[in-house]
Amino acid sequence: MNERYLSVGQVAEVLGTTVRFPRRLVAERRIRYVKVGRHVRIPESAVQAYIDAHTVEPVRRRSRYGRAA
Numbered sequence: 001m002n003e004r005y006l007s008v009g010q011v012a013e014v015l016g017t018t019v020r021f022p023r024r025l026v027a028e029r030r031i032r033y034v035k036v037g038r039h040v041r042i043p044e045s046a047v048q049a050y051i052d053a054h055t056v057e058p059v060r061r062r063s064r065y066g067r068a069a
Contacts, residue, residue, distance in 0.1 A: 005034060005041035014047055025050070 006014070011022040022042065025031040032046035 004044045006044060006047065008040055008042070011042050011047055015051075 008022045008026070009019055012019045015021065022031070023040075026033050026040055026042070031042060031050050034041045034043070
């Protein structure tokens with residue numbers, strides 16, 4: 001149980017967004033979080049899981065015309 005818990009501001013910094021975005025994720029329950037009194041803390045693993053789940057891999061396209069001679 002050596003997991004680090006991040007504040008909403010720290011999560012916003014990791015994601016490169018404003019504070020409003022992680023707060024919205026929490027409000028919509030789209031990310032795991034822990035309530036400590038009135039404070040919200042988000043486990044680092046939850047942030048990484050969110051990033052992994054929303055990462056879009058590039059599509060390798062075939063050439064429309066085939067290979068050049």
